[in-house]
Amino acid sequence: MAPAQENWAFAATVVCLLGLATLVGRVLRNQTHLGLNPAAVDAFNSRVRSWWLICALLTVAFLSKTITVVLFGLLSFWALREFITLTPTRLSDHRALFWVFFFFTPLQYVLVWLNLYEVYSVLIPVFAFLFIPMRISVAGDPKRFLERASKIQAGLLVCVYCLSYAPAVLYLENPQLSYSSAARLLFLLVILSMLSEAVQHAWSRLYGKHVIAPEINQSRTWEGFLGSSATIALVSAVLFQVGATPFAQLWQAALVGLLIAVMGLAGAMTLSAVKRDRRVQDYGTLVEGHGGVLDRIDALCFAAPVFFHVVRQFVAV
Amino acid sequence: MEAATDTADRSTLVSLAVESCVTGLARFMSGASVRWVDCQPDPCQRIYFANHTSHLDVVIVWSSLPREVRRLTRPVAAKDYWTKGWLRRRIAKAYNAMLIDRRSIKVHQSPVDLMLREMGDDHSVIIFPEGGRTDGQRVGDFKSGLYYLCKKRPHLEAVPVYLHNMGRVLPRDEYLPVPLLSSVTFGAPLWLESGESKTDFLARARDAVLRLAPREDD
Numbered sequence: 354m355a356p357a358q359e360n361w362a363f364a365a366t367v368v369c370l371l372g373l374a375t376l377v378g379r380v381l382r383n384q385t386h387l388g389l390n391p392a393a394v395d396a397f398n399s400r401v402r403s404w405w406l407i408c409a410l411l412t413v414a415f416l417s418k419t420i421t422v423v424l425f426g427l428l429s430f431w432a433l434r435e436f437i438t439l440t441p442t443r444l445s446d447h448r449a450l451f452w453v454f455f456f457f458t459p460l461q462y463v464l465v466w467l468n469l470y471e472v473y474s475v476l477i478p479v480f481a482f483l484f485i486p487m488r489i490s491v492a493g494d495p496k497r498f499l500e501r502a503s504k505i506q507a508g509l510l511v512c513v514y515c516l517s518y519a520p521a522v523l524y525l526e527n528p529q530l531s532y533s534s535a536a537r538l539l540f541l542l543v544i545l546s547m548l549s550e551a552v553q554h555a556w557s558r559l560y561g562k563h564v565i566a567p568e569i570n571q572s573r574t575w576e577g578f579l580g581s582s583a584t585i586a587l588v589s590a591v592l593f594q595v596g597a598t599p600f601a602q603l604w605q606a607a608l609v610g611l612l613i614a615v616m617g618l619a620g621a622m623t624l625s626a627v628k629r630d631r632r633v634q635d636y637g638t639l640v641e642g643h644g645g646v647l648d649r650i651d652a653l654c655f656a657a658p659v660f661f662h663v664v665r666q667f668v669a670v
Numbered sequence: 671m672e673a674a675t676d677t678a679d680r681s682t683l684v685s686l687a688v689e690s691c692v693t694g695l696a697r698f699m700s701g702a703s704v705r706w707v708d709c710q711p712d713p714c715q716r717i718y719f720a721n722h723t724s725h726l727d728v729v730i731v732w733s734s735l736p737r738e739v740r741r742l743t744r745p746v747a748a749k750d751y752w753t754k755g756w757l758r759r760r761i762a763k764a765y766n767a768m769l770i771d772r773r774s775i776k777v778h779q780s781p782v783d784l785m786l787r788e789m790g791d792d793h794s795v796i797i798f799p800e801g802g803r804t805d806g807q808r809v810g811d812f813k814s815g816l817y818y819l820c821k822k823r824p825h826l827e828a829v830p831v832y833l834h835n836m837g838r839v840l841p842r843d844e845y846l847p848v849p850l851l852s853s854v855t856f857g858a859p860l861w862l863e864s865g866e867s868k869t870d871f872l873a874r875a876r877d878a879v880l881r882l883a884p885r886e887d888d
Binding site: 437 | 846847848850
Protein backbone atom coordinates (compact mmCIF):
# COMPACT_ATOMS: atom_id res chain seq x y z
CA MET A 354 0.00 0.00 0.00
CA ALA A 355 1.10 3.56 -0.57
CA PRO A 356 1.98 5.51 2.60
CA ALA A 357 -1.06 7.78 2.26
CA GLN A 358 -3.33 4.77 1.90
CA GLU A 359 -1.71 3.11 4.90
CA ASN A 360 -2.36 6.22 6.93
CA TRP A 361 -6.01 6.25 5.96
CA ALA A 362 -6.36 2.56 6.78
CA PHE A 363 -4.78 3.23 10.13
CA ALA A 364 -7.01 6.24 10.83
CA ALA A 365 -10.06 4.16 9.96
CA THR A 366 -8.94 1.42 12.38
CA VAL A 367 -8.44 3.98 15.14
CA VAL A 368 -11.84 5.57 14.61
CA CYS A 369 -13.46 2.11 14.58
CA LEU A 370 -11.76 1.14 17.84
CA LEU A 371 -12.75 4.37 19.55
CA GLY A 372 -16.28 4.00 18.22
CA LEU A 373 -16.35 0.49 19.65
CA ALA A 374 -15.19 1.76 23.05
CA THR A 375 -17.86 4.48 22.98
CA LEU A 376 -20.48 1.91 22.08
CA VAL A 377 -19.39 -0.40 24.90
CA GLY A 378 -19.69 2.55 27.30
CA ARG A 379 -23.21 3.32 26.07
CA VAL A 380 -24.31 -0.30 26.36
CA LEU A 381 -22.86 -0.64 29.86
CA ARG A 382 -24.67 2.51 30.93
CA ASN A 383 -28.01 1.18 29.75
CA GLN A 384 -27.57 -2.36 31.09
CA THR A 385 -28.84 -1.70 34.58
CA HIS A 386 -29.67 -5.37 35.21
CA LEU A 387 -25.96 -6.34 35.14
CA GLY A 388 -25.61 -4.66 38.52
CA LEU A 389 -22.60 -2.61 37.48
CA ASN A 390 -21.39 0.23 39.61
CA PRO A 391 -22.70 3.35 37.80
CA ALA A 392 -19.72 5.38 39.03
CA ALA A 393 -17.34 2.92 37.36
CA VAL A 394 -19.30 3.11 34.11
CA ASP A 395 -19.22 6.90 34.24
CA ALA A 396 -15.49 6.81 34.88
CA PHE A 397 -15.09 4.57 31.85
CA ASN A 398 -17.16 6.90 29.68
CA SER A 399 -15.15 9.94 30.71
CA ARG A 400 -12.02 7.97 29.92
CA VAL A 401 -13.32 7.23 26.42
CA ARG A 402 -14.08 10.92 25.91
CA SER A 403 -10.53 11.82 26.83
CA TRP A 404 -9.24 9.17 24.37
CA TRP A 405 -11.09 10.83 21.53
CA LEU A 406 -9.43 14.07 22.52
CA ILE A 407 -5.97 12.50 22.78
CA CYS A 408 -6.29 10.84 19.39
CA ALA A 409 -7.47 14.05 17.78
CA LEU A 410 -4.44 15.82 19.24
CA LEU A 411 -2.13 13.00 18.22
CA THR A 412 -2.97 13.35 14.54
CA VAL A 413 -0.57 16.28 14.82
CA ALA A 414 2.19 13.66 15.02
CA PHE A 415 1.66 12.98 11.31
CA LEU A 416 2.17 16.64 10.52
CA SER A 417 4.99 17.85 12.72
CA LYS A 418 7.57 16.30 15.02
CA THR A 419 8.17 19.59 16.77
CA ILE A 420 4.56 20.17 17.74
CA THR A 421 4.29 16.59 19.00
CA VAL A 422 7.35 17.03 21.19
CA VAL A 423 5.95 20.30 22.57
CA LEU A 424 2.61 18.61 23.23
CA PHE A 425 4.20 15.79 25.21
CA GLY A 426 6.42 18.31 27.01
CA LEU A 427 3.35 20.17 28.24
CA LEU A 428 1.73 16.89 29.24
CA SER A 429 4.84 15.99 31.26
CA PHE A 430 4.93 19.41 32.87
CA TRP A 431 1.33 19.12 33.98
CA ALA A 432 1.69 15.53 35.19
CA LEU A 433 4.79 16.45 37.18
CA ARG A 434 2.89 19.35 38.67
CA GLU A 435 0.19 17.00 39.89
CA PHE A 436 2.72 14.51 41.19
CA ILE A 437 4.73 17.06 43.16
CA THR A 438 1.63 18.83 44.47
CA LEU A 439 0.52 15.53 45.93
CA THR A 440 3.94 14.75 47.36
CA PRO A 441 4.73 16.39 50.66
CA THR A 442 7.89 18.39 50.12
CA ARG A 443 9.44 20.83 52.55
CA LEU A 444 10.18 24.46 51.98
CA SER A 445 13.88 23.72 51.69
CA ASP A 446 13.19 21.65 48.56
CA HIS A 447 12.04 24.79 46.79
CA ARG A 448 15.23 25.46 44.82
CA ALA A 449 15.62 21.82 43.82
CA LEU A 450 12.04 21.84 42.55
CA PHE A 451 12.70 24.97 40.57
CA TRP A 452 15.53 23.20 38.75
CA VAL A 453 13.35 20.17 38.16
CA PHE A 454 10.52 22.18 36.60
CA PHE A 455 12.41 24.79 34.66
CA PHE A 456 15.68 23.13 33.78
CA PHE A 457 15.50 19.35 33.56
CA THR A 458 11.97 19.06 32.17
CA PRO A 459 12.42 21.47 29.24
CA LEU A 460 15.97 20.26 28.59
CA GLN A 461 14.83 16.64 28.31
CA TYR A 462 12.35 17.57 25.61
CA VAL A 463 14.78 19.83 23.79
CA LEU A 464 17.21 16.90 23.66
CA VAL A 465 14.48 14.61 22.35
CA TRP A 466 13.68 17.24 19.74
CA LEU A 467 17.36 17.39 18.74
CA ASN A 468 17.36 13.58 18.60
CA LEU A 469 20.40 13.32 20.89
CA TYR A 470 19.66 9.81 22.12
CA GLU A 471 22.99 9.42 23.94
CA VAL A 472 22.26 12.53 26.00
CA TYR A 473 18.54 12.37 26.71
CA SER A 474 18.71 8.74 27.74
CA VAL A 475 21.08 9.61 30.60
CA LEU A 476 20.16 13.20 31.49
CA ILE A 477 17.60 12.37 34.16
CA PRO A 478 18.73 8.93 35.40
CA VAL A 479 22.30 10.14 35.87
CA PHE A 480 22.61 13.90 36.04
CA ALA A 481 19.28 14.88 37.60
CA PHE A 482 19.45 11.83 39.87
CA LEU A 483 22.71 13.09 41.34
CA PHE A 484 21.83 16.77 41.25
CA ILE A 485 18.56 16.63 43.21
CA PRO A 486 19.90 15.21 46.51
CA MET A 487 22.93 17.48 46.21
CA ARG A 488 20.77 20.59 45.88
CA ILE A 489 18.52 19.53 48.76
CA SER A 490 21.48 18.83 51.02
CA VAL A 491 22.96 22.25 50.23
CA ALA A 492 19.66 23.79 51.37
CA GLY A 493 20.53 22.32 54.77
CA ASP A 494 17.41 20.57 56.03
CA PRO A 495 18.07 16.94 57.07
CA LYS A 496 14.51 16.02 58.02
CA ARG A 497 13.27 12.99 56.00
CA PHE A 498 16.06 13.75 53.55
CA LEU A 499 16.19 10.50 51.59
CA GLU A 500 12.41 10.33 51.35
CA ARG A 501 12.11 13.84 49.93
CA ALA A 502 14.95 13.38 47.46
CA SER A 503 13.61 10.10 46.14
CA LYS A 504 10.08 11.42 45.79
CA ILE A 505 11.27 14.24 43.56
CA GLN A 506 13.48 11.82 41.61
CA ALA A 507 10.57 9.43 41.14
CA GLY A 508 8.27 12.20 39.93
CA LEU A 509 10.82 13.40 37.42
CA LEU A 510 11.55 9.88 36.18
CA VAL A 511 7.94 8.81 35.76
CA CYS A 512 6.35 12.03 34.51
CA VAL A 513 9.16 13.41 32.38
CA TYR A 514 11.81 10.84 31.54
CA CYS A 515 9.51 7.92 30.82
CA LEU A 516 6.92 9.95 28.94
CA SER A 517 9.54 11.65 26.78
CA TYR A 518 10.19 8.29 25.11
CA ALA A 519 6.76 8.50 23.47
CA PRO A 520 7.62 11.39 21.10
CA ALA A 521 11.14 9.94 20.76
CA VAL A 522 9.55 7.12 18.77
CA LEU A 523 9.06 9.62 15.94
CA TYR A 524 12.84 9.91 15.59
CA LEU A 525 13.53 6.21 15.08
CA GLU A 526 15.40 5.86 11.84
CA ASN A 527 16.14 3.21 9.32
CA PRO A 528 15.98 3.07 5.53
CA GLN A 529 12.77 1.05 5.50
CA LEU A 530 11.01 3.17 8.10
CA SER A 531 9.26 6.16 6.58
CA TYR A 532 8.21 9.07 8.76
CA SER A 533 4.55 8.18 8.57
CA SER A 534 5.24 4.66 9.81
CA ALA A 535 7.16 6.14 12.74
CA ALA A 536 4.14 8.35 13.43
CA ARG A 537 1.95 5.26 13.27
CA LEU A 538 4.23 3.59 15.81
CA LEU A 539 3.57 6.42 18.25
CA PHE A 540 -0.15 6.11 17.57
CA LEU A 541 0.09 2.36 18.11
CA LEU A 542 1.70 2.90 21.51
CA VAL A 543 -0.92 5.39 22.65
CA ILE A 544 -3.92 3.55 21.24
CA LEU A 545 -2.90 0.15 22.55
CA SER A 546 -2.11 1.44 26.02
CA MET A 547 -5.52 3.11 26.19
CA LEU A 548 -7.27 0.14 24.69
CA SER A 549 -5.62 -2.21 27.19
CA GLU A 550 -7.18 -0.14 29.99
CA ALA A 551 -10.61 -0.47 28.42
CA VAL A 552 -10.30 -4.16 27.67
CA GLN A 553 -9.04 -4.78 31.16
CA HIS A 554 -12.12 -3.07 32.59
CA ALA A 555 -14.34 -5.19 30.38
CA TRP A 556 -12.63 -8.48 31.30
CA SER A 557 -12.67 -7.56 34.99
CA ARG A 558 -16.40 -6.83 34.83
CA LEU A 559 -17.20 -10.05 33.01
CA TYR A 560 -14.88 -12.58 34.60
CA GLY A 561 -13.00 -10.76 37.36
CA LYS A 562 -12.78 -12.76 40.57
CA HIS A 563 -9.28 -12.38 41.96
CA VAL A 564 -8.37 -8.79 42.75
CA ILE A 565 -4.60 -8.32 42.44
CA ALA A 566 -4.17 -6.02 45.43
CA PRO A 567 -7.37 -4.72 47.03
CA GLU A 568 -5.46 -2.22 49.16
CA ILE A 569 -4.04 -0.59 46.04
CA ASN A 570 -6.77 -0.83 43.46
CA GLN A 571 -10.04 -2.68 43.77
CA SER A 572 -10.89 -2.83 40.10
CA ARG A 573 -7.76 -4.54 38.77
CA THR A 574 -8.11 -8.30 38.66
CA TRP A 575 -5.85 -11.10 37.45
CA GLU A 576 -8.55 -12.17 34.98
CA GLY A 577 -8.71 -8.65 33.58
CA PHE A 578 -4.94 -8.47 33.34
CA LEU A 579 -4.51 -11.81 31.55
CA GLY A 580 -7.51 -11.21 29.32
CA SER A 581 -6.38 -7.75 28.27
CA SER A 582 -2.79 -8.89 27.68
CA ALA A 583 -3.99 -11.63 25.36
CA THR A 584 -6.48 -9.33 23.62
CA ILE A 585 -3.98 -6.55 23.05
CA ALA A 586 -1.37 -8.98 21.70
CA LEU A 587 -4.06 -10.25 19.33
CA VAL A 588 -5.08 -6.74 18.25
CA SER A 589 -1.46 -5.88 17.61
CA ALA A 590 -1.04 -9.06 15.53
CA VAL A 591 -4.15 -8.17 13.51
CA LEU A 592 -2.77 -4.69 12.90
CA PHE A 593 0.42 -6.36 11.63
CA GLN A 594 -1.62 -8.50 9.25
CA VAL A 595 -3.41 -5.49 7.75
CA GLY A 596 -0.02 -3.84 7.30
CA ALA A 597 -0.43 -1.03 9.82
CA THR A 598 2.78 -1.78 11.74
CA PRO A 599 6.35 -1.61 10.45
CA PHE A 600 7.48 -4.85 12.12
CA ALA A 601 9.14 -7.63 10.14
CA GLN A 602 7.62 -10.59 11.97
CA LEU A 603 4.22 -11.40 13.40
CA TRP A 604 5.66 -12.41 16.79
CA GLN A 605 7.33 -9.01 17.13
CA ALA A 606 4.00 -7.21 16.78
CA ALA A 607 2.33 -9.58 19.24
CA LEU A 608 5.17 -9.19 21.75
CA VAL A 609 5.02 -5.41 21.55
CA GLY A 610 1.26 -5.51 22.15
CA LEU A 611 1.76 -7.81 25.12
CA LEU A 612 4.43 -5.54 26.60
CA ILE A 613 2.22 -2.47 26.27
CA ALA A 614 -0.58 -4.23 28.15
CA VAL A 615 1.75 -5.49 30.91
CA MET A 616 3.49 -2.14 31.35
CA GLY A 617 0.12 -0.37 31.30
CA LEU A 618 -0.97 -2.41 34.27
CA ALA A 619 2.36 -1.78 35.98
CA GLY A 620 1.96 1.97 35.56
CA ALA A 621 -1.62 2.06 36.73
CA MET A 622 -0.84 -0.08 39.79
CA THR A 623 2.24 1.92 40.73
CA LEU A 624 0.58 5.31 40.53
CA SER A 625 -2.49 3.92 42.32
CA ALA A 626 -0.18 2.90 45.14
CA VAL A 627 1.15 6.45 45.35
CA LYS A 628 -2.39 7.81 45.43
CA ARG A 629 -3.52 5.37 48.12
CA ASP A 630 -0.50 6.30 50.20
CA ARG A 631 -1.58 9.95 50.04
CA ARG A 632 -5.23 8.86 50.49
CA VAL A 633 -6.67 10.54 47.46
CA GLN A 634 -8.92 9.02 44.83
CA ASP A 635 -7.50 10.77 41.79
CA TYR A 636 -4.69 13.15 41.07
CA GLY A 637 -7.40 15.34 39.58
CA THR A 638 -9.64 15.48 42.66
CA LEU A 639 -6.85 17.09 44.57
CA VAL A 640 -7.71 20.32 42.87
CA GLU A 641 -11.28 20.57 41.65
CA GLY A 642 -11.78 21.62 38.09
CA HIS A 643 -8.50 20.20 36.85
CA GLY A 644 -8.83 16.84 35.19
CA GLY A 645 -6.12 14.58 36.52
CA VAL A 646 -3.65 14.31 33.66
CA LEU A 647 -1.60 11.75 35.54
CA ASP A 648 -4.70 9.56 36.02
CA ARG A 649 -5.02 9.36 32.25
CA ILE A 650 -1.42 8.80 31.25
CA ASP A 651 -0.17 6.53 34.04
CA ALA A 652 -0.21 3.48 31.76
CA LEU A 653 1.47 5.38 28.94
CA CYS A 654 4.28 6.62 31.21
CA PHE A 655 5.33 3.06 31.97
CA ALA A 656 4.74 1.63 28.51
CA ALA A 657 6.60 4.31 26.54
CA PRO A 658 10.25 3.58 27.47
CA VAL A 659 9.81 -0.19 27.17
CA PHE A 660 8.05 0.20 23.84
CA PHE A 661 10.76 2.52 22.57
CA HIS A 662 13.66 0.25 23.44
CA VAL A 663 12.02 -2.92 22.16
CA VAL A 664 10.88 -1.33 18.92
CA ARG A 665 14.32 0.18 18.48
CA GLN A 666 15.78 -3.32 18.57
CA PHE A 667 13.21 -4.61 16.08
CA VAL A 668 13.11 -1.93 13.45
CA ALA A 669 15.76 0.71 13.84
CA VAL A 670 19.16 -0.81 14.49
CA MET B 671 -6.16 69.50 28.52
CA GLU B 672 -5.78 67.08 25.64
CA ALA B 673 -2.21 66.30 26.64
CA ALA B 674 -3.42 65.50 30.13
CA THR B 675 -6.01 62.97 28.92
CA ASP B 676 -3.36 61.49 26.68
CA THR B 677 -1.01 60.90 29.59
CA ALA B 678 -3.88 59.51 31.62
CA ASP B 679 -4.76 57.14 28.78
CA ARG B 680 -1.21 55.94 28.48
CA SER B 681 -0.99 55.45 32.23
CA THR B 682 -4.18 53.35 32.21
CA LEU B 683 -2.80 51.34 29.34
CA VAL B 684 0.44 50.64 31.18
CA SER B 685 -1.54 49.67 34.26
CA LEU B 686 -3.66 47.31 32.21
CA ALA B 687 -0.58 45.75 30.61
CA VAL B 688 1.17 45.31 33.98
CA GLU B 689 -2.00 43.89 35.48
CA SER B 690 -2.55 41.31 32.72
CA CYS B 691 1.12 40.24 32.70
CA VAL B 692 1.36 39.83 36.46
CA THR B 693 -2.05 38.16 36.74
CA GLY B 694 -1.36 35.78 33.87
CA LEU B 695 2.02 34.78 35.24
CA ALA B 696 0.73 34.38 38.78
CA ARG B 697 -2.23 32.29 37.66
CA PHE B 698 -0.05 30.04 35.52
CA MET B 699 2.50 29.52 38.28
CA SER B 700 -0.04 28.79 40.98
CA GLY B 701 -2.46 26.75 38.83
CA ALA B 702 -5.06 28.17 41.17
CA SER B 703 -8.54 26.76 41.13
CA VAL B 704 -11.33 28.70 42.78
CA ARG B 705 -14.05 27.31 45.02
CA TRP B 706 -16.98 29.09 46.57
CA VAL B 707 -18.31 27.23 49.61
CA ASP B 708 -21.61 28.56 51.04
CA CYS B 709 -20.84 31.87 49.42
CA GLN B 710 -21.42 33.42 46.01
CA PRO B 711 -19.52 36.13 44.19
CA ASP B 712 -21.37 39.38 44.74
CA PRO B 713 -20.45 43.02 44.17
CA CYS B 714 -21.80 44.03 47.61
CA GLN B 715 -19.34 45.57 50.07
CA ARG B 716 -17.18 42.90 51.62
CA ILE B 717 -13.98 42.37 53.53
CA TYR B 718 -12.14 39.37 52.13
CA PHE B 719 -9.68 38.14 54.72
CA ALA B 720 -7.16 35.43 53.90
CA ASN B 721 -4.17 33.60 55.28
CA HIS B 722 -0.94 35.03 53.96
CA THR B 723 1.93 32.83 52.81
CA SER B 724 3.20 34.23 49.55
CA HIS B 725 3.77 37.34 47.50
CA LEU B 726 1.30 36.01 44.96
CA ASP B 727 -1.59 35.91 47.44
CA VAL B 728 -2.99 39.34 46.64
CA VAL B 729 -2.95 38.74 42.91
CA ILE B 730 -4.48 35.30 43.22
CA VAL B 731 -7.36 36.32 45.50
CA TRP B 732 -8.05 39.41 43.41
CA SER B 733 -8.02 37.55 40.11
CA SER B 734 -10.28 34.78 41.46
CA LEU B 735 -13.10 37.28 41.68
CA PRO B 736 -15.39 37.81 38.68
CA ARG B 737 -14.54 40.86 36.61
CA GLU B 738 -17.36 43.10 37.83
CA VAL B 739 -16.54 42.31 41.47
CA ARG B 740 -12.83 42.76 40.82
CA ARG B 741 -13.34 46.35 39.69
CA LEU B 742 -14.86 47.19 43.05
CA THR B 743 -12.31 45.34 45.15
CA ARG B 744 -9.08 46.84 46.42
CA PRO B 745 -6.26 44.94 48.09
CA VAL B 746 -4.79 46.54 51.20
CA ALA B 747 -1.00 46.64 51.19
CA ALA B 748 1.86 48.11 53.17
CA LYS B 749 2.90 51.52 51.90
CA ASP B 750 6.60 51.24 52.78
CA TYR B 751 6.96 48.04 50.73
CA TRP B 752 4.86 48.91 47.71
CA THR B 753 6.25 52.38 47.04
CA LYS B 754 9.85 51.18 46.68
CA GLY B 755 10.99 51.15 43.08
CA TRP B 756 9.23 51.74 39.78
CA LEU B 757 7.86 48.23 39.29
CA ARG B 758 6.30 47.87 42.73
CA ARG B 759 4.64 51.28 42.41
CA ARG B 760 3.33 50.28 38.99
CA ILE B 761 1.97 47.00 40.29
CA ALA B 762 0.30 48.69 43.26
CA LYS B 763 -1.31 51.15 40.87
CA ALA B 764 -2.39 48.46 38.42
CA TYR B 765 -4.24 46.59 41.16
CA ASN B 766 -5.68 49.80 42.56
CA ALA B 767 -4.11 48.86 45.90
CA MET B 768 -4.97 50.76 49.05
CA LEU B 769 -1.59 51.61 50.53
CA ILE B 770 -1.57 51.89 54.28
CA ASP B 771 1.28 53.44 56.16
CA ARG B 772 2.31 50.99 58.88
CA ARG B 773 4.73 53.45 60.51
CA SER B 774 3.03 56.77 61.12
CA ILE B 775 -0.14 55.62 62.82
CA LYS B 776 -1.83 58.47 64.64
CA VAL B 777 -4.90 58.60 66.78
CA HIS B 778 -7.09 60.32 64.20
CA GLN B 779 -5.40 58.67 61.27
CA SER B 780 -5.73 55.00 62.20
CA PRO B 781 -5.43 52.52 59.30
CA VAL B 782 -8.97 51.33 59.94
CA ASP B 783 -10.41 54.84 59.50
CA LEU B 784 -8.29 55.31 56.42
CA MET B 785 -9.53 52.06 54.93
CA LEU B 786 -13.16 52.85 55.65
CA ARG B 787 -12.81 56.28 54.10
CA GLU B 788 -11.18 54.84 50.98
CA MET B 789 -13.79 52.08 50.71
CA GLY B 790 -16.61 54.58 50.58
CA ASP B 791 -20.00 53.04 49.88
CA ASP B 792 -19.11 50.72 47.05
CA HIS B 793 -15.63 49.22 47.36
CA SER B 794 -14.62 45.94 48.96
CA VAL B 795 -11.16 45.18 50.37
CA ILE B 796 -8.81 42.22 50.57
CA ILE B 797 -6.86 42.04 53.81
CA PHE B 798 -4.41 39.60 55.36
CA PRO B 799 -5.10 39.86 59.10
CA GLU B 800 -2.06 37.82 60.13
CA GLY B 801 -0.03 40.99 59.66
CA GLY B 802 2.79 39.44 57.67
CA ARG B 803 3.51 36.38 55.64
CA THR B 804 3.78 33.13 57.57
CA ASP B 805 5.65 30.00 56.55
CA GLY B 806 2.47 28.34 55.28
CA GLN B 807 2.53 25.55 57.83
CA ARG B 808 -0.01 27.18 60.12
CA VAL B 809 -2.22 30.23 60.27
CA GLY B 810 -1.03 32.82 62.78
CA ASP B 811 -3.16 34.86 65.19
CA PHE B 812 -5.18 37.65 63.62
CA LYS B 813 -4.43 41.31 64.23
CA SER B 814 -7.27 43.46 65.50
CA GLY B 815 -7.87 45.50 62.31
CA LEU B 816 -10.51 43.08 61.08
CA TYR B 817 -12.45 43.45 64.33
CA TYR B 818 -12.45 47.25 64.21
CA LEU B 819 -13.51 47.26 60.57
CA CYS B 820 -16.46 45.05 61.40
CA LYS B 821 -17.28 47.04 64.51
CA LYS B 822 -17.36 50.40 62.79
CA ARG B 823 -19.30 49.15 59.78
CA PRO B 824 -21.40 46.21 61.04
CA HIS B 825 -23.19 45.70 57.74
CA LEU B 826 -19.99 44.69 55.92
CA GLU B 827 -19.74 41.00 55.10
CA ALA B 828 -16.48 39.48 56.27
CA VAL B 829 -15.66 36.65 53.86
CA PRO B 830 -13.00 34.12 54.93
CA VAL B 831 -10.61 33.00 52.21
CA TYR B 832 -8.23 30.07 52.46
CA LEU B 833 -5.22 29.89 50.19
CA HIS B 834 -3.89 26.36 49.88
CA ASN B 835 -0.37 25.51 48.71
CA MET B 836 0.51 29.11 47.87
CA GLY B 837 3.35 28.95 50.36
CA ARG B 838 4.81 26.09 48.34
CA VAL B 839 4.51 27.95 45.05
CA LEU B 840 6.42 30.99 46.23
CA PRO B 841 7.49 30.82 49.88
CA ARG B 842 8.72 33.85 51.77
CA ASP B 843 12.30 34.84 51.07
CA GLU B 844 12.17 33.14 47.67
CA TYR B 845 11.91 34.96 44.39
CA LEU B 846 11.55 32.00 42.00
CA PRO B 847 8.16 30.30 41.92
CA VAL B 848 7.58 26.57 41.49
CA PRO B 849 4.45 25.78 39.48
CA LEU B 850 2.44 23.56 41.82
CA LEU B 851 -1.34 23.43 41.91
CA SER B 852 -2.96 25.61 44.54
CA SER B 853 -6.50 26.58 45.40
CA VAL B 854 -8.48 29.54 46.67
CA THR B 855 -11.56 28.80 48.76
CA PHE B 856 -14.13 31.42 49.67
CA GLY B 857 -16.29 30.57 52.71
CA ALA B 858 -19.55 31.73 54.25
CA PRO B 859 -19.58 35.41 55.34
CA LEU B 860 -19.35 36.38 59.02
CA TRP B 861 -20.72 39.35 60.91
CA LEU B 862 -19.75 40.69 64.27
CA GLU B 863 -22.34 39.52 66.78
CA SER B 864 -23.63 42.06 69.26
CA GLY B 865 -21.58 41.98 72.43
CA GLU B 866 -18.94 39.68 70.94
CA SER B 867 -15.50 40.45 72.35
CA LYS B 868 -12.50 41.20 70.19
CA THR B 869 -10.65 37.99 71.01
CA ASP B 870 -13.75 35.87 70.44
CA PHE B 871 -14.45 37.44 67.08
CA LEU B 872 -10.86 37.17 65.89
CA ALA B 873 -10.69 33.53 67.00
CA ARG B 874 -13.98 32.82 65.21
CA ALA B 875 -12.69 34.50 62.05
CA ARG B 876 -9.46 32.52 62.18
CA ASP B 877 -11.43 29.28 62.64
CA ALA B 878 -13.56 30.17 59.63
CA VAL B 879 -10.42 30.41 57.50
CA LEU B 880 -8.98 27.19 58.91
CA ARG B 881 -12.20 25.27 58.34
CA LEU B 882 -11.82 25.86 54.60
CA ALA B 883 -8.46 24.06 54.55
CA PRO B 884 -8.43 20.61 52.96
CA ARG B 885 -7.97 17.91 55.57
CA GLU B 886 -4.44 16.62 55.94
CA ASP B 887 -4.47 13.00 56.94
CA ASP B 888 -1.02 12.39 58.28
